[in-house]
Amino acid sequence: MDIRTLCLGILSLGDTTGYDIKKMVAEGAFSFFSEASYGSIYPALTKLTDEGLIDCRTETQESRPDKKIYSLTQAGRKALEASLTHAPKPDRNRSEFLAALLFAEAVSPERIEDLIAERIDHHHAQIGMLETLLAKESGKAARFVLQYGIVMQEAAKRFLEENRTDLGA
Amino acid sequence: MDIRTLCLGILSLGDTTGYDIKKMVAEGAFSFFSEASYGSIYPALTKLTDEGLIDCRTETQESRPDKKIYSLTQAGRKALEASLTHAPKPDRNRSEFLAALLFAEAVSPERIEDLIAERIDHHHAQIGMLETLLAKESGKAARFVLQYGIVMQEAAKRFLEENRTDLGA
DNA sequence: GAACACATGTAAGAAGTTACATGATTAT
DNA sequence: ATAATCATGTAACTTCTTACATGTGTTC
Numbered sequence: 001m002d003i004r005t006l007c008l009g010i011l012s013l014g015d016t017t018g019y020d021i022k023k024m025v026a027e028g029a030f031s032f033f034s035e036a037s038y039g040s041i042y043p044a045l046t047k048l049t050d051e052g053l054i055d056c057r058t059e060t061q062e063s064r065p066d067k068k069i070y071s072l073t074q075a076g077r078k079a080l081e082a083s084l085t086h087a088p089k090p091d092r093n094r095s096e097f098l099a100a101l102l103f104a105e106a107v108s109p110e111r112i113e114d115l116i117a118e119r120i121d122h123h124h125a126q127i128g129m130l131e132t133l134l135a136k137e138s139g140k141a142a143r144f145v146l147q148y149g150i151v152m153q154e155a156a157k158r159f160l161e162e163n164r165t166d167l168g169a
Numbered sequence: 170m171d172i173r174t175l176c177l178g179i180l181s182l183g184d185t186t187g188y189d190i191k192k193m194v195a196e197g198a199f200s201f202f203s204e205a206s207y208g209s210i211y212p213a214l215t216k217l218t219d220e221g222l223i224d225c226r227t228e229t230q231e232s233r234p235d236k237k238i239y240s241l242t243q244a245g246r247k248a249l250e251a252s253l254t255h256a257p258k259p260d261r262n263r264s265e266f267l268a269a270l271l272f273a274e275a276v277s278p279e280r281i282e283d284l285i286a287e288r289i290d291h292h293h294a295q296i297g298m299l300e301t302l303l304a305k306e307s308g309k310a311a312r313f314v315l316q317y318g319i320v321m322q323e324a325a326k327r328f329l330e331e332n333r334t335d336l337g338a
Numbered sequence: 339g340a341a342c343a344c345a346t347g348t349a350a351g352a353a354g355t356t357a358c359a360t361g362a363t364t365a366t
Numbered sequence: 367a368t369a370a371t372c373a374t375g376t377a378a379c380t381t382c383t384t385a386c387a388t389g390t391g392t393t394c
Binding site: 096 | 170174175177178181182198199201202203204246249250253254256257258259260261262263264265266267268269270271272273274275276277280281284287291308309310311313314316317318320321324325328329332335336
């Protein structure tokens with residue numbers, strides 16, 4: 001999902017600032033399935049404002065840059081709706097892990113066990129993070145997304161634990 | 170995984186051409202977890218040749234551009250090994266689907282059922298494709314990767330089938 | 339006094355995609 | 367005849383990240 005749509009989507013859930021959008025994608029319920037840097041968020045918000053898809057009101061602060069609080073306009077809501085209406089392009093299964101595994105067989109087979117062990121730890125950590133997020137989250141769709149994430153990570157972890165020996169020998 | 174490493178990795182499995190690398194990532198066992206276009210593959214091969222990580226021999230053909238067959242050099246093998254040795258950066262769970270689902274709740278809830286139905290179909294199709302690939306594949310690591318893929322797709326599909334009603338009402 | 343949180347923004351560069359350009363051969 | 371397969375390559379563009387720039391207040 002491009003940053004523009006991501007910003008529109010987050011604003012559909014409530015008014016907020018660029019700084020807080022970054023926090024949501026870095027730590028919040030969004031961090032599981034999206035990412036974005038300031039360098040993409042701020043310009044996106046500026047552009048969306050110019051196009052009339054979002055509004056910006058400024059909250060003056062002392063000894064800090066003024067806070068810019070954005071909110072979705074009617075046009076923005078329409079635009080978001082439109083981009084959700086035509087089917088999202090299929091998710092890619094790009095995986096550094098699987099690629100590394102496949103190539104390690106030919107070039108450094110002794111690395112395979114490590115790779116799998118690291119990956120199991122990674123899934124374990126992700127499950128922990130998702131459960132923490134789930135405990136804090138009350139939105140229906142957000143909980144669904146986090147549960148989906150947990151199920152996926154657990155399935156992956158289980159598969160690796162059950163089949164790790166197949167590639168060792 | 171960047172295109173450079175992907176090319177080195179594929180060449181670690183055997184000599185081949187840019188054209189065939191593209192076919193592998195578009196249709197072969199690699200298509201599940203990677204992607205690349207000619208516009209990135211050809212320049213990458215040229216650059217890797219300049220750097221001495223791969224060799225190029227030309228096979229003359231009539232009525233076709235000459236075929237350029239690349240092979241990994243010792244230096245290339247070292248470089249690939251090195252990039253597999255430091256832990257791959259964690260896979261991202263970027264998902265158009267999950268993002269769309271989350272935002273649809275706020276902006277067009279009537280779309281949620283469609284989204285889930287489409288996604289179930291998508292998983293179904295992916296499982297079919299993976300099983301076809303698996304039937305043709307004999308490499309140990311490649312089979313492992315494809316089985317991993319099947320397990321993931323099935324887990325996702327099952328989750329959606331079992332929980333689809335949670336978001337309808 | 340060092341590091342982090344708050345808060346915005348820009349410029350340079352990485353990495354890739356898309357679309358084009360070329361052109362013969364083979365299958366439908 | 368029309369499309370697909372074979373085979374290479376380039377140029378323009380998109381999209382995003384990284385690193386910088388700025389500055390205060392708070393916590394360790």
